[in-house]
Amino acid sequence: MKQDTIGSKVLAFLAGNLLDPTPFNYRFGYLYLNRTSKVIVEETDTYIDSGMRMTQEAVAEIMQKFAQASEDPAERIAARDEALDLFLDAAGELARETQRQAGDVGRDIAEESQVIREGAEGEDLTSAIGRIVDRAAQAERELANSSNRIDRLQRDLEEARNKALVDELTGIANRRAARTTIQDLETRKVRYCIAIIDVDHFKSINDTYGHTVGDRALKLVATALEESLAPWPVARWGGEEFLVIAEIPDPARMVEKVQAAKDDLAFRKLRLRETDEPMNPITFSAGVAGCSSTSEQTLRRADNALYKAKQSGRNTVLIAPETGRVGDA
Structure with a gap:
């Protein structure tokens, strides 16, 4: 398989799964399409055969399994470093997304509040209050979801960081x-x-x-x-x-x-x-x-x-x- 061909196929594979063309994802796609790693091929084929789209979380998990299965210590360290970077990027994006959500909620509630302040009565008043209550409930659900995702990212990040500093054989520091x-x-x-x-x-x-x-x-x-x-x-x-x-x-x-x-x-x-x-x-x-x-x-x-x-x-x-x-x- 020529280099220019595999490069195009990797980018097409990433685009088909809505994955950003980052070095981490490109390396994953390259290893998968070249059938280089049995772990990567089997794990990815499971997703594809089931009709599921590859998510960024799935890629990180597969690459972590690939690192653990590798007999090359340098390969394991490199993959762990990539996983740490990925988790940090995801945490940063999640924080920015939460900020955007908070801003949207504030604007929506401000708009409905303005309707009430301008003298809405009857059904208009009831509808405006209902929309505020619904938007607040939606915001609460979104915040809970973001909080759960942050907790999961923190656990994943801590696990990846710990593994990066622990010798796999003896369990002591490396x-x-x-x-x-x-x-x-x-x-x-x-x-x-x-x-x-x-x-x-x-x-x-x-x-x-x-x-x-x-x-x-x-x-x-x-x-x-x-x-x-x-x-x-x-x-x-x-x-x-x-x-x-x-x-x-x-x-x-x-x-x-x-x-x-x-x-x-x-x-x-x-x-x-x-x-x-x-x-x-x-x-x-x-x-x-x-x-x-x-x-x-x-x-x-x-x-x-x-x-x-x-x-x-x-x-x-x-x-x-x-x-x-x-x-x-």
Whole structure:
């Protein structure tokens, strides 16, 4: 299918469903007409086969399902960002629509009131009062409908925002949420420390027991870290790495707590769910750093300390000094 042809067909598809030719909708139409995504094709065909017109809400829902089904993290993040933009646009348009409705009601009631003030009597007076009552009742219904739509948009927006900041596998904060937290600390000029934690020999867990067990192991580590390091927030930084952020100025104090969390995890007696056979202990290595002049420098120093910890034999927590060589905790 030639590019100019598919472009015309996408625009025709959008026009046929009264959808605005926005980048979000164009991408949806392009993926559907190219039969690129099974999720998009099946969901959209269901609407079309039932004779229903595609609505903007339906497109957003389908694209969200497409994002959730995608194995590409970047694809999921991009689709979530688009959904957030869509919800914000819809909320803005709804607010403007409500304002227009309020203005129309005011004008209609003002016109009928003028008729009464000019001395309407008998049936004319009764009719004018009836029209005011009817218009007020209609306005109340429209306002209730708008209020329900706003509530629904708020719920959808909150859900989309939460999903954009949560790691799907472990249920804890993701990399984006962690960066947002760090940015907020720096904006408020709060001193902080971070720890980058890496599960030791994670590949061997996947190779020995399979990826399903590997996923369960990551969930276990996430839960264990949240329990041991509370109230400090823990985020999945990527792969088998986790990031911990502490609003404290002393990295040595953070090292102590991360070390205790490491020991607590290593002492757990783990068994394979399917066979009840014992599993090797899960350990991790970590690098800790106090905040530098920029978040990137802080992250780099913590990552360098983590690298040294892994080089030194793993199952170790190292602290990144302000200058000089990385030292053992």
